[in-house]
Amino acid sequence: MGRRPMPVGTYGKIRVESSGPKRYRARCRYRDFNGKVYDVERMGTSRTNAENNLKAAIRDWVTPVAGATVTASTRFRDVAARWLAELVRDAEREFRSWGTIDTYRNRLEGLVLPAVGDLRMNELSTPILDALCKKVRDNSSASSAKTVRAVLSGVCAYAVRHGALDANPAREITRLESKRAKNRPQKSRALTAVEVLDLLKRLDQDERAAKDDLPDLVRFFLGTGERTGEALGAHWPDFNAEARELAMSGNVIRVRGRGRIVNRGKT
Known part of the structure; x- marks a missing residue:
């Protein structure tokens, strides 16, 4: 009788070995919910640090996609660059507006990347993205905040399609309403x-x-x-x-x- 397989969603014995001064590698086998077993490893500055990094990687595990160039550990700014390049290709085929591309690029470079550009995809969360949109709304306008939300949602949707995320964390961002204007602009009139x-x-x-x-x-x-x-x-x-x-x-x-x-x- 063969050995029983690991239950799905569990990992085997963790092995830690030294690979240099203050460099340790932690390894184990993890059985994904698709039934496949993957070899997982992470580095650390100590045995404990390497083991904790490995456990965190298993906790945030996303099933690898064959040939994928985007993973859960890819930085947001790199995924955003690929997403924007995809939009540009759509615009070149006249599927999208160049004006929209420029608007998204401006918000991405000016507001989004300085805030979350260095985060890895598995570090994103709805509270982080929601706080960013609210900050833009309060410091600028609801219109800019809604564009930022569209950018965040687009980048995260791209990551979902490529297997780097299981769900889009920007989907549950709160409604972004504008404040009531204290001074209403003067109503324009037609020429006589x-x-x-x-x-x-x-x-x-x-x-x-x-x-x-x-x-x-x-x-x-x-x-x-x-x-x-x-x-x-x-x-x-x-x-x-x-x-x-x-x-x-x-x-x-x-x-x-x-x-x-x-x-x-x-x-």
Whole structure:
């Protein structure tokens, strides 16, 4: 009769050996919940330290994925770089907006990485990520905090897909509501007909404005109500002369490292 296998979720005898001055290696065999047995080892500055590191690794164990470049011990900043590169590839295939990519990159580099960039994926927790989002909300705005939450959720979802995390810790971040403004901004008003005619007259008579096509552009604004980037992205092929309709299929944006481009992700 063969020896009975270890119960799933348990590990065998821990062996610790010296591998140099103040360097110890702790080893054991661990049977995962998928039934497979893995050899696990961790280093430490003492026998006790190495053994504790090994036990912590087993406690935070995530099943390895064949060929995976992201693991539970990969730092957040390295996973974030891979996630952002994936978004850039999507934008190059026009599946995502370049404007969104730049927004995510700015929040990632300016707010997220300084706070959690050096943490390993298995060190992330909902309380840590929740506290970061609340800090951004209180110091900046709810809008920035929501973008930070989207970045955190995207990076953690990438880690889940590659087997580095079992669940997304950003999923349970609290709702991020904005504070009520103490001073409401002054309500904007529309130009009167007289003001519109005066504006167009001044533009038509200005050589610099005419050279830069401002008279036509301002008339386009007045006739459509489109935003600046969308108006600049208008193309004749999108205009149906018979129906007198224009399909807005993109907007002009400035992308880091690419300059001004027409973003076809805008509809």
